[in-house]
Amino acid sequence: MVSEISLGSWLTYGGGVGRERAEACVAKAFELGIDFIDTANVYSRGQAEEFLGEVLAGRPRDSYVLATKLFWPMPDGGSGLSREQVFTQLDASLRRLRTDHVDLYQCHRYDWNVPLEETMDALTEVVRQGKVRYLGFSEWPEEKIREAQAMDGVERFVSSQPQYSMVWRGPERDVIPASKELGISQIVWSPLAQGVLTGKYKPGEPPPEGSRATSDSMGGFMDRARNPVLLERVQRLVPVAEDLGLSMAQLALAWVLRQENVASAIVGASRPEQVEDNAAASGVELDPATLETIDEILGDSVAWEPPDSAR
Numbered sequence: 001m002v003s004e005i006s007l008g009s010w011l012t013y014g015g016g017v018g019r020e021r022a023e024a025c026v027a028k029a030f031e032l033g034i035d036f037i038d039t040a041n042v043y044s045r046g047q048a049e050e051f052l053g054e055v056l057a058g059r060p061r062d063s064y065v066l067a068t069k070l071f072w073p074m075p076d077g078g079s080g081l082s083r084e085q086v087f088t089q090l091d092a093s094l095r096r097l098r099t100d101h102v103d104l105y106q107c108h109r110y111d112w113n114v115p116l117e118e119t120m121d122a123l124t125e126v127v128r129q130g131k132v133r134y135l136g137f138s139e140w141p142e143e144k145i146r147e148a149q150a151m152d153g154v155e156r157f158v159s160s161q162p163q164y165s166m167v168w169r170g171p172e173r174d175v176i177p178a179s180k181e182l183g184i185s186q187i188v189w190s191p192l193a194q195g196v197l198t199g200k201y202k203p204g205e206p207p208p209e210g211s212r213a214t215s216d217s218m219g220g221f222m223d224r225a226r227n228p229v230l231l232e233r234v235q236r237l238v239p240v241a242e243d244l245g246l247s248m249a250q251l252a253l254a255w256v257l258r259q260e261n262v263a264s265a266i267v268g269a270s271r272p273e274q275v276e277d278n279a280a281a282s283g284v285e286l287d288p289a290t291l292e293t294i295d296e297i298l299g300d301s302v303a304w305e306p307p308d309s310a311r
Protein backbone atom coordinates (compact mmCIF):
# COMPACT_ATOMS: atom_id res chain seq x y z
CA MET A 1 0.00 0.00 0.00
CA VAL A 2 1.40 3.38 -1.01
CA SER A 3 0.07 6.92 -1.03
CA GLU A 4 -1.69 7.90 -4.27
CA ILE A 5 0.72 10.78 -4.66
CA SER A 6 4.39 9.91 -4.30
CA LEU A 7 7.55 11.98 -4.40
CA GLY A 8 10.18 11.39 -7.08
CA SER A 9 13.77 12.61 -7.24
CA TRP A 10 14.81 12.64 -10.92
CA LEU A 11 16.74 15.84 -11.73
CA THR A 12 15.60 17.54 -8.53
CA TYR A 13 16.98 16.28 -5.21
CA GLY A 14 20.75 15.96 -4.98
CA GLY A 15 20.61 17.73 -8.37
CA GLY A 16 18.99 20.92 -9.70
CA VAL A 17 16.94 21.84 -6.61
CA GLY A 18 18.95 23.41 -3.78
CA ARG A 19 19.44 21.51 -0.54
CA GLU A 20 17.19 23.64 1.64
CA ARG A 21 14.23 23.52 -0.74
CA ALA A 22 14.72 19.83 -1.38
CA GLU A 23 14.61 19.14 2.36
CA ALA A 24 11.49 21.31 2.68
CA CYS A 25 9.78 19.30 -0.10
CA VAL A 26 10.49 15.98 1.63
CA ALA A 27 9.33 17.37 4.99
CA LYS A 28 6.12 18.70 3.40
CA ALA A 29 5.48 15.34 1.77
CA PHE A 30 5.67 13.52 5.11
CA GLU A 31 3.51 16.19 6.77
CA LEU A 32 0.79 15.57 4.16
CA GLY A 33 0.84 11.79 4.39
CA ILE A 34 2.92 11.04 1.29
CA ASP A 35 4.75 7.88 2.31
CA PHE A 36 6.20 6.70 -0.99
CA ILE A 37 9.56 8.00 -2.26
CA ASP A 38 10.98 7.05 -5.66
CA THR A 39 14.60 7.36 -6.67
CA ALA A 40 17.21 5.57 -8.83
CA ASN A 41 20.93 4.90 -8.57
CA VAL A 42 21.50 7.01 -11.69
CA TYR A 43 19.64 10.14 -10.54
CA SER A 44 22.27 12.88 -10.28
CA ARG A 45 24.82 10.04 -10.43
CA GLY A 46 24.05 8.71 -6.97
CA GLN A 47 23.51 12.11 -5.39
CA ALA A 48 19.71 11.73 -5.20
CA GLU A 49 20.14 8.54 -3.17
CA GLU A 50 22.82 10.23 -1.01
CA PHE A 51 20.46 13.12 -0.30
CA LEU A 52 17.54 10.83 0.54
CA GLY A 53 19.77 8.67 2.72
CA GLU A 54 20.64 11.76 4.76
CA VAL A 55 17.17 13.24 5.08
CA LEU A 56 15.39 9.96 5.71
CA ALA A 57 17.90 8.82 8.33
CA GLY A 58 16.00 10.55 11.12
CA ARG A 59 12.66 8.96 10.28
CA PRO A 60 11.44 5.52 11.37
CA ARG A 61 12.27 3.10 8.55
CA ASP A 62 8.77 1.65 8.55
CA SER A 63 7.12 5.08 8.11
CA TYR A 64 7.83 5.24 4.36
CA VAL A 65 8.09 3.03 1.30
CA LEU A 66 11.40 3.51 -0.49
CA ALA A 67 11.85 2.61 -4.14
CA THR A 68 15.03 2.71 -6.20
CA LYS A 69 16.21 1.34 -9.55
CA LEU A 70 19.17 0.06 -11.54
CA PHE A 71 20.05 -0.21 -15.22
CA TRP A 72 21.44 3.05 -16.64
CA PRO A 73 25.24 3.57 -16.68
CA MET A 74 26.77 4.63 -13.38
CA PRO A 75 30.02 6.54 -12.79
CA ASP A 76 31.63 3.24 -11.66
CA GLY A 77 31.17 1.95 -15.23
CA GLY A 78 28.40 -0.48 -14.27
CA SER A 79 25.09 -0.75 -16.15
CA GLY A 80 22.41 -3.24 -17.09
CA LEU A 81 20.72 -6.10 -15.28
CA SER A 82 23.33 -8.86 -15.06
CA ARG A 83 23.64 -10.90 -11.88
CA GLU A 84 26.86 -9.06 -11.05
CA GLN A 85 25.20 -5.66 -11.54
CA VAL A 86 22.11 -6.54 -9.48
CA PHE A 87 24.36 -7.39 -6.52
CA THR A 88 26.84 -4.53 -7.01
CA GLN A 89 24.36 -1.73 -7.74
CA LEU A 90 21.96 -2.78 -4.99
CA ASP A 91 24.71 -2.76 -2.36
CA ALA A 92 25.87 0.67 -3.58
CA SER A 93 22.29 2.00 -3.42
CA LEU A 94 21.79 0.62 0.11
CA ARG A 95 25.02 2.33 1.21
CA ARG A 96 23.94 5.68 -0.23
CA LEU A 97 20.41 5.32 1.13
CA ARG A 98 21.78 4.32 4.57
CA THR A 99 19.43 1.41 4.93
CA ASP A 100 19.62 -2.37 4.94
CA HIS A 101 16.70 -2.82 2.54
CA VAL A 102 14.68 -1.09 -0.14
CA ASP A 103 10.96 -1.70 -0.31
CA LEU A 104 10.81 -1.73 -4.09
CA TYR A 105 13.72 -2.51 -6.42
CA GLN A 106 13.01 -1.65 -10.04
CA CYS A 107 14.67 -2.52 -13.33
CA HIS A 108 14.85 0.94 -14.93
CA ARG A 109 14.62 -0.55 -18.48
CA TYR A 110 14.77 -4.01 -20.06
CA ASP A 111 18.31 -5.32 -20.68
CA TRP A 112 18.46 -7.02 -24.08
CA ASN A 113 22.06 -8.11 -23.43
CA VAL A 114 21.32 -10.34 -20.44
CA PRO A 115 19.09 -13.44 -20.39
CA LEU A 116 15.88 -12.68 -18.48
CA GLU A 117 16.44 -15.82 -16.35
CA GLU A 118 19.73 -14.38 -15.07
CA THR A 119 18.10 -11.10 -14.04
CA MET A 120 15.11 -12.78 -12.39
CA ASP A 121 17.34 -15.25 -10.49
CA ALA A 122 19.50 -12.43 -9.15
CA LEU A 123 16.47 -10.33 -8.20
CA THR A 124 14.94 -13.34 -6.47
CA GLU A 125 18.13 -13.85 -4.50
CA VAL A 126 18.21 -10.27 -3.19
CA VAL A 127 14.57 -10.53 -2.14
CA ARG A 128 15.29 -13.75 -0.27
CA GLN A 129 18.33 -12.15 1.38
CA GLY A 130 15.97 -9.47 2.77
CA LYS A 131 17.71 -6.60 0.96
CA VAL A 132 14.63 -5.99 -1.20
CA ARG A 133 10.97 -6.39 -0.28
CA TYR A 134 9.28 -6.20 -3.70
CA LEU A 135 10.28 -6.03 -7.35
CA GLY A 136 9.23 -3.69 -10.15
CA PHE A 137 10.21 -2.63 -13.66
CA SER A 138 10.01 0.53 -15.71
CA GLU A 139 9.14 0.71 -19.41
CA TRP A 140 9.48 -2.99 -20.17
CA PRO A 141 7.92 -4.42 -23.33
CA GLU A 142 4.74 -6.40 -22.77
CA GLU A 143 6.21 -9.71 -23.97
CA LYS A 144 9.04 -9.51 -21.43
CA ILE A 145 6.63 -8.65 -18.61
CA ARG A 146 4.61 -11.74 -19.48
CA GLU A 147 7.71 -13.91 -19.75
CA ALA A 148 8.98 -12.79 -16.33
CA GLN A 149 5.63 -13.35 -14.59
CA ALA A 150 5.33 -16.83 -16.09
CA MET A 151 8.79 -17.97 -14.95
CA ASP A 152 8.90 -20.75 -12.35
CA GLY A 153 10.66 -20.46 -9.02
CA VAL A 154 11.32 -16.70 -9.11
CA GLU A 155 9.82 -13.71 -7.33
CA ARG A 156 7.10 -11.84 -9.23
CA PHE A 157 6.95 -8.18 -10.17
CA VAL A 158 4.35 -6.09 -8.34
CA SER A 159 4.81 -2.73 -10.06
CA SER A 160 5.35 -1.11 -13.41
CA GLN A 161 6.67 2.44 -13.80
CA PRO A 162 5.63 3.92 -17.14
CA GLN A 163 5.42 7.49 -18.29
CA TYR A 164 1.70 8.27 -18.19
CA SER A 165 -0.23 11.51 -18.37
CA MET A 166 -3.08 13.21 -20.22
CA VAL A 167 -0.65 13.79 -23.08
CA TRP A 168 1.23 10.44 -23.00
CA ARG A 169 -1.17 7.52 -23.04
CA GLY A 170 0.80 4.62 -24.56
CA PRO A 171 0.48 2.38 -21.47
CA GLU A 172 -3.30 2.19 -21.97
CA ARG A 173 -2.71 0.08 -25.09
CA ASP A 174 -0.49 -2.67 -23.73
CA VAL A 175 1.14 -2.32 -20.30
CA ILE A 176 -2.00 -1.47 -18.33
CA PRO A 177 -4.21 -4.29 -19.75
CA ALA A 178 -1.38 -6.83 -19.34
CA SER A 179 -0.65 -5.61 -15.82
CA LYS A 180 -4.30 -5.93 -14.77
CA GLU A 181 -4.22 -9.52 -15.88
CA LEU A 182 -0.89 -10.25 -14.17
CA GLY A 183 -1.47 -8.62 -10.78
CA ILE A 184 0.80 -5.62 -11.35
CA SER A 185 -0.07 -1.99 -10.72
CA GLN A 186 1.31 1.23 -12.18
CA ILE A 187 3.29 3.91 -10.41
CA VAL A 188 3.46 6.51 -13.12
CA TRP A 189 6.16 9.04 -13.96
CA SER A 190 5.93 12.61 -15.25
CA PRO A 191 2.16 12.72 -14.61
CA LEU A 192 2.36 16.53 -15.01
CA ALA A 193 4.41 16.21 -18.22
CA GLN A 194 7.26 17.81 -16.25
CA GLY A 195 5.09 20.77 -15.28
CA VAL A 196 3.59 21.46 -18.74
CA LEU A 197 0.14 20.31 -17.58
CA THR A 198 0.15 22.84 -14.75
CA GLY A 199 -0.43 25.51 -17.43
CA LYS A 200 2.55 27.60 -16.37
CA TYR A 201 4.13 27.50 -19.83
CA LYS A 202 2.17 29.94 -22.00
CA PRO A 203 2.14 29.86 -25.82
CA GLY A 204 4.16 32.69 -27.31
CA GLU A 205 5.80 33.57 -24.00
CA PRO A 206 9.21 32.61 -22.62
CA PRO A 207 9.06 29.93 -19.89
CA PRO A 208 8.59 31.47 -16.44
CA GLU A 209 11.79 32.24 -14.54
CA GLY A 210 12.77 29.46 -12.16
CA SER A 211 10.78 26.75 -13.99
CA ARG A 212 12.32 23.45 -15.16
CA ALA A 213 12.39 24.64 -18.77
CA THR A 214 14.74 27.50 -17.83
CA SER A 215 17.11 25.30 -15.84
CA ASP A 216 20.50 24.39 -17.35
CA SER A 217 20.71 21.19 -15.33
CA MET A 218 17.04 20.08 -15.45
CA GLY A 219 15.66 21.49 -18.71
CA GLY A 220 17.09 18.97 -21.18
CA PHE A 221 13.86 17.12 -21.94
CA MET A 222 11.42 19.99 -22.12
CA ASP A 223 10.37 20.02 -25.80
CA ARG A 224 6.72 20.03 -24.80
CA ALA A 225 7.19 23.37 -23.02
CA ARG A 226 8.07 24.85 -26.44
CA ASN A 227 5.20 23.34 -28.45
CA PRO A 228 2.75 26.21 -29.11
CA VAL A 229 -0.15 23.97 -30.20
CA LEU A 230 0.10 21.84 -27.06
CA LEU A 231 0.53 24.88 -24.82
CA GLU A 232 -2.53 26.58 -26.32
CA ARG A 233 -4.63 23.45 -25.72
CA VAL A 234 -3.36 23.14 -22.15
CA GLN A 235 -4.52 26.74 -21.56
CA ARG A 236 -8.01 25.67 -22.64
CA LEU A 237 -7.99 23.18 -19.75
CA VAL A 238 -7.69 26.04 -17.24
CA PRO A 239 -11.46 26.79 -17.12
CA VAL A 240 -12.18 23.04 -16.86
CA ALA A 241 -10.04 22.87 -13.69
CA GLU A 242 -11.48 26.13 -12.36
CA ASP A 243 -15.09 24.93 -12.78
CA LEU A 244 -14.24 21.91 -10.64
CA GLY A 245 -12.45 24.01 -8.02
CA LEU A 246 -9.17 22.26 -8.82
CA SER A 247 -5.72 23.52 -9.69
CA MET A 248 -4.36 22.43 -13.06
CA ALA A 249 -1.89 20.08 -11.34
CA GLN A 250 -4.74 18.46 -9.41
CA LEU A 251 -6.75 17.98 -12.62
CA ALA A 252 -3.78 16.27 -14.31
CA LEU A 253 -3.07 14.04 -11.31
CA ALA A 254 -6.71 13.10 -10.79
CA TRP A 255 -6.76 12.17 -14.49
CA VAL A 256 -4.01 9.54 -14.11
CA LEU A 257 -5.42 8.30 -10.80
CA ARG A 258 -8.83 7.67 -12.43
CA GLN A 259 -7.30 4.48 -13.89
CA GLU A 260 -7.89 1.83 -11.26
CA ASN A 261 -4.65 0.09 -12.24
CA VAL A 262 -2.67 3.22 -11.29
CA ALA A 263 -1.59 2.92 -7.66
CA SER A 264 0.36 6.16 -7.44
CA ALA A 265 1.36 9.23 -9.41
CA ILE A 266 5.05 10.00 -8.84
CA VAL A 267 5.45 13.76 -8.91
CA GLY A 268 8.57 15.84 -8.95
CA ALA A 269 8.52 19.04 -6.92
CA SER A 270 10.94 21.92 -6.69
CA ARG A 271 9.01 23.72 -3.93
CA PRO A 272 7.00 22.59 -0.90
CA GLU A 273 3.95 24.54 -2.18
CA GLN A 274 3.94 22.23 -5.21
CA VAL A 275 3.94 19.17 -2.95
CA GLU A 276 0.94 20.66 -1.15
CA ASP A 277 -0.89 21.43 -4.41
CA ASN A 278 -0.20 17.95 -5.79
CA ALA A 279 -1.04 16.02 -2.62
CA ALA A 280 -4.55 17.48 -2.66
CA ALA A 281 -5.29 15.54 -5.88
CA SER A 282 -5.57 12.33 -3.87
CA GLY A 283 -9.22 11.30 -3.69
CA VAL A 284 -10.45 13.68 -6.42
CA GLU A 285 -12.85 11.94 -8.84
CA LEU A 286 -13.42 13.20 -12.38
CA ASP A 287 -16.81 12.58 -14.01
CA PRO A 288 -17.13 11.11 -17.54
CA ALA A 289 -18.18 14.48 -19.05
CA THR A 290 -14.97 16.10 -17.76
CA LEU A 291 -12.87 13.27 -19.19
CA GLU A 292 -14.58 13.72 -22.55
CA THR A 293 -13.98 17.48 -22.53
CA ILE A 294 -10.28 16.90 -21.78
CA ASP A 295 -10.02 14.50 -24.74
CA GLU A 296 -11.76 16.98 -27.05
CA ILE A 297 -9.46 19.82 -26.02
CA LEU A 298 -6.20 17.87 -26.24
CA GLY A 299 -7.13 16.19 -29.55
CA ASP A 300 -4.08 14.98 -31.43
CA SER A 301 -1.69 16.48 -28.90
CA VAL A 302 -2.09 13.15 -27.10
CA ALA A 303 0.91 10.90 -27.84
CA TRP A 304 0.56 7.12 -27.92
CA GLU A 305 4.00 6.18 -29.20
CA PRO A 306 7.44 7.61 -28.43
CA PRO A 307 8.89 9.61 -31.34
CA ASP A 308 11.22 7.54 -33.55
CA SER A 309 14.19 9.44 -32.12
CA ALA A 310 13.36 8.16 -28.60
CA ARG A 311 13.00 4.46 -29.45
Ligand SMILES: NC(=O)c1ccc[n+]([C@@H]2O[C@H](COP(=O)([O-])OP(=O)(O)OC[C@H]3O[C@@H](n4cnc5c(N)ncnc54)[C@H](OP(=O)(O)O)[C@@H]3O)[C@@H](O)[C@H]2O)c1
Pocket residue numbers: 007008009010011012038039108138139161188189190191192193194195196198200210211212213249266267268269270271273274275277278
Ligand atom coordinates in the same frame (compact mmCIF):
# COMPACT_ATOMS: atom_id res chain seq x y z
N1 LIG B 1 11.20 5.37 -14.68
C1 LIG B 1 11.65 6.36 -15.41
O1 LIG B 1 12.27 6.16 -16.46
C2 LIG B 1 11.41 7.76 -14.95
C3 LIG B 1 11.65 8.84 -15.79
C4 LIG B 1 11.39 10.13 -15.31
C5 LIG B 1 10.91 10.29 -14.02
N2 LIG B 1 10.70 9.21 -13.20
C6 LIG B 1 10.21 9.37 -11.81
O2 LIG B 1 9.04 10.15 -11.82
C7 LIG B 1 9.22 11.29 -10.99
C8 LIG B 1 8.44 12.45 -11.50
O3 LIG B 1 8.91 12.86 -12.79
P1 LIG B 1 8.86 14.38 -13.19
O4 LIG B 1 9.67 15.17 -12.22
O5 LIG B 1 9.15 14.49 -14.63
O6 LIG B 1 7.30 14.62 -12.92
P2 LIG B 1 6.23 15.75 -13.02
O7 LIG B 1 5.51 15.68 -11.73
O8 LIG B 1 5.48 15.57 -14.30
O9 LIG B 1 7.02 17.14 -13.13
C9 LIG B 1 7.64 17.67 -11.99
C10 LIG B 1 8.03 19.12 -12.18
O10 LIG B 1 6.88 19.90 -12.50
C11 LIG B 1 6.88 21.11 -11.75
N3 LIG B 1 5.73 21.04 -10.81
C12 LIG B 1 5.39 20.01 -9.99
N4 LIG B 1 4.27 20.29 -9.30
C13 LIG B 1 3.88 21.51 -9.71
C14 LIG B 1 2.79 22.34 -9.36
N5 LIG B 1 1.88 21.93 -8.49
N6 LIG B 1 2.69 23.55 -9.97
C15 LIG B 1 3.61 23.97 -10.87
N7 LIG B 1 4.68 23.23 -11.24
C16 LIG B 1 4.82 22.00 -10.67
C17 LIG B 1 8.21 21.17 -11.01
O11 LIG B 1 9.20 21.76 -11.85
P3 LIG B 1 9.68 23.29 -11.75
O12 LIG B 1 9.14 23.91 -10.51
O13 LIG B 1 11.17 23.19 -11.75
O14 LIG B 1 9.16 23.92 -13.00
C18 LIG B 1 8.53 19.69 -10.86
O15 LIG B 1 9.87 19.41 -10.63
C19 LIG B 1 10.74 11.50 -10.99
O16 LIG B 1 11.18 12.29 -9.92
C20 LIG B 1 11.21 10.09 -10.92
O17 LIG B 1 11.14 9.60 -9.58
C21 LIG B 1 10.94 7.96 -13.66
